Amino acid sequence: MWLKKLFEGYYRGVREIPEPEAIHQREFGFGSFSKKINIRHRAFKSSRELLDYIKEEAPAHINYSTARYEFPAGSMEEKGWLGTDLVFDIDVGDLHLNHKHSEDWLCEICFEELKKETQKLLDFLMNDFGFSRKELLVNFSGSRGYHVRIEDKRVLELDERARREICSYLGAEASIKDMITERDGMIFGPKPSQGGLKGRIARKVIEEIRKSKIEDRERIAMEIEKGNWGAFPRGYGIGRIREVAENTGVRIPVDSKVTTDTTHMIRLPETLHGGSSLLARVVGNLDQFDPMRECFVFDGEETSVRFLREIPNIVAMGEEFGPFTADKTEIPRFLAAYMAAHGWCVVEE
Amino acid sequence: MAYYPFLSNERSRVKALDVDLEELSTNPMYAEIIENAVRDIEGREHKTLDRDLAVMEFVVVRILLGIINDPPIEKAYIKRKSEEYRRSLEREDLSYLIKMAREEFGMDIRTEGGLRIHFTDFLKHKPEFLNLAQMELEGGYVSITKEQLVWILKDAIAKLIESLIPRERRFPSGLVAVARRIRLMKGRERAREAPRVKRLKEEALPPCIRSIIEEVEAGKSSHSANFVLATFLLGLGLKDDDVINIFKRSPKYKEKTTVYQIRFMRERGYTCPGCESIRSYGLCKWECKRKHPVSNYFLNLRSSKNERE
Numbered sequence: 190m191w192l193k194k195l196f197e198g199y200y201r202g203v204r205e206i207p208e209p210e211a212i213h214q215r216e217f218g219f220g221s222f223s224k225k226i227n228i229r230h231r232a233f234k235s236s237r238e239l240l241d242y243i244k245e246e247a248p249a250h251i252n253y254s255t256a257r258y259e260f261p262a263g264s265m266e267e268k269g270w271l272g273t274d275l276v277f278d279i280d281v282g283d284l285h286l287n288h289k290h291s292e293d294w295l296c297e298i299c300f301e302e303l304k305k306e307t308q309k310l311l312d313f314l315m316n317d318f319g320f321s322r323k324e325l326l327v328n329f330s331g332s333r334g335y336h337v338r339i340e341d342k343r344v345l346e347l348d349e350r351a352r353r354e355i356c357s358y359l360g361a362e363a364s365i366k367d368m369i370t371e372r373d374g375m376i377f378g379p380k381p382s383q384g385g386l387k388g389r390i391a392r393k394v395i396e397e398i399r400k401s402k403i404e405d406r407e408r409i410a411m412e413i414e415k416g417n418w419g420a421f422p423r424g425y426g427i428g429r430i431r432e433v434a435e436n437t438g439v440r441i442p443v444d445s446k447v448t449t450d451t452t453h454m455i456r457l458p459e460t461l462h463g464g465s466s467l468l469a470r471v472v473g474n475l476d477q478f479d480p481m482r483e484c485f486v487f488d489g490e491e492t493s494v495r496f497l498r499e500i501p502n503i504v505a506m507g508e509e510f511g512p513f514t515a516d517k518t519e520i521p522r523f524l525a526a527y528m529a530a531h532g533w534c535v536v537e538e
Numbered sequence: 539m540a541y542y543p544f545l546s547n548e549r550s551r552v553k554a555l556d557v558d559l560e561e562l563s564t565n566p567m568y569a570e571i572i573e574n575a576v577r578d579i580e581g582r583e584h585k586t587l588d589r590d591l592a593v594m595e596f597v598v599v600r601i602l603l604g605i606i607n608d609p610p611i612e613k614a615y616i617k618r619k620s621e622e623y624r625r626s627l628e629r630e631d632l633s634y635l636i637k638m639a640r641e642e643f644g645m646d647i648r649t650e651g652g653l654r655i656h657f658t659d660f661l662k663h664k665p666e667f668l669n670l671a672q673m674e675l676e677g678g679y680v681s682i683t684k685e686q687l688v689w690i691l692k693d694a695i696a697k698l699i700e701s702l703i704p705r706e707r708r709f710p711s712g713l714v715a716v717a718r719r720i721r722l723m724k725g726r727e728r729a730r731e732a733p734r735v736k737r738l739k740e741e742a743l744p745p746c747i748r749s750i751i752e753e754v755e756a757g758k759s760s761h762s763a764n765f766v767l768a769t770f771l772l773g774l775g776l777k778d779d780d781v782i783n784i785f786k787r788s789p790k791y792k793e794k795t796t797v798y799q800i801r802f803m804r805e806r807g808y809t810c811p812g813c814e815s816i817r818s819y820g821l822c823k824w825e826c827k828r829k830h831p832v833s834n835y836f837l838n839l840r841s842s843k844n845e846r847e
């Protein structure tokens with residue numbers, strides 16, 4: 190198979206793979222182009238041993254457990270859980286973007302929004318949760334999102350309940366009602382000077398009010414600074430005020446299943462994604478990062494393909510391609526791999 | 539002063555006291571500790587013991603829970619105890635609480651800029667009614683009140699107690715017996731055995747028991763002597779009242795304690811120690827060549843009957 194051969198060729202040239210901490214305690218799982226994970230409960234003593242396996246097999250998907258186990262190759266009951274990294278997955282599917290294209294397509298706006306949310310997540314993790322930027326291991330997921338991993342000792346033993354709490358915090362869940370309350374006809378709410386979500390929400394609401402055209406907005410903003418949320422104009426009952434606070438966009442759409450599941454398998458950074466042919470590259474500077482430029486690994490040799498559907502124009506490696514009709518054409522190899530991995534074209538060998 | 543036997547320095551005192559568990563579980567000198575431990579596990583009121591005894595009681599409780607190995611009993615005990623400790627911790631100074639949190643539980647607590655705890659410690663131990671999303675979280679630390687710290691400590695204590703329950707297979711045999719009794723006690727209607735002896739014939743008493751009764755009458759009997767006497771009389775099948783009547787002969791007789799202790803020993807099914815043990819307590823200096831005072835009594839009874847016939 191054409192893609193499989195490309196993957197083999199790529200891994201043949203790889204000298205090393207950055208390994209997760211305590212690689213010998215991780216479970217590995219591998220997938221083929223037809224099944225995301227079809228081999229599980231594998232373990233490797235070192236990244237050297239892992240790389241030998243990868244070179245030999247060139248799997249379409251390489252996943253490892255965010256958990257560490259005493260016996261990672263054992264069955265689930267035998268493994269002996271030692272702890273789990275704290276991981277976050279921001280996927281474009283959770284962003285609820287309201288511009289239009291088909292669901293499996295990603296445009297530049299999608300990538301921009303994805304980056305913005307990931308930046309917001311990093312901000313939360315640094316300012317609220319106190320991690321340094323160095324402790325936050327960020328990588329492109331290989332297709333439609335970003336992964337943020339924390340291998341710090343202190344998070345390892347957090348159980349699912351604790352991880353769910355972290356997700357609720359990031360999702361600003363169920364806390365607005367406790368934050369904005371009514372007493373004796375007065376409405377009390379958070380102040381911008383406060384820490385945590387409270388301060389974040391207050392600061393955001395004040396920012397929005399100052400930007401708005403509401404009458405008397407400066408006075409309202411100043412009252413809210415003092416915690417008096419009753420200063421909203423007439424017609425704003427507590428329900429509507431809570432709604433304003435809830436719609437500030439303070440919440441971050443992390444996939445809570447990934448974060449909460451302490452036995453989750455996640456793509457190994459710096460390996461290829463069989464569904465996109467892109468590299469799940471480690472991200473240093475997120476501001477500068479552009480997956481559609483940096484995550485292609487194949488060369489630009491002209492390749493004959495036959496599209497199976499219409500494809501809108503696409504920017505890849507800094508060049509614009511398409512749009513394409515469902516027909517035969519020649520495109521660079523990296524783009525052919527991208528399209529073929531998605532199942533949008535077949536390569537005419 | 540509230541007392542916290544789960545603290546590591548208290549637990550290391552047990553080692554210093556150098557008590558043999560096998561001995562603790564069989565020697566009636568320690569019956570009070572076991573009795574307290576049982577009441578504690580069953581959630582009934584119990585005496586406050588002095589520190590040494592309390593620390594030993596905590597050992598006994600944990601071992602008993604380990605043997606009983608019954609999650610609901612264990613959970614109920616841990617829930618009740620940790621709540622008890624929470625209430626007394628509420629009355630402690632904040633500095634004491636912070637010291638306990640840091641030194642006993644390794645929590646990362648900061649005091650500059652208000653009382654704060656690292657979010658991982660908060661999440662590990664927070665009570666159900668506190669949510670991270672409603673807390674002030676900054677730079678990795680959650681602002682908490684003293685009361686909230688006490689709740690966090692409560693959970694840490696509960697988990698500590700749970701972790702201190704031994705999970706091994708081999709336990710001191712004496713405690714295995716006590717644990718079996720607790721298990722049997724739970725929810726069981728006990729069919730009372732008909733008394734075998736209606737009225738005590740003092741002339742059939744073995745010399746050691748007779749001597750203990752003399753000590754009782756003189757108000758000089760020791761704790762272990764009282765234990766031997768009571769279990770002996772119960773072993774004969776006498777009713778509580780008849781047993782109590784004998785203790786009433788003591789000038790130091792205390793109605794409430796005696797009634798309670800007799801009932802307790804009967805309910806627990808404490809049996810009278812054998813002659814060898816009684817000798818080891820220093821209560822026997824005779825050579826009757828018998829093995830157990832209860833059988834000795836019945837043998838004496840039979841031989842005196844034979845003589846008369």
Ligand SMILES: [Zn+2]
Binds near residue numbers: 288296299300
């Ligand atoms: Zn888009």
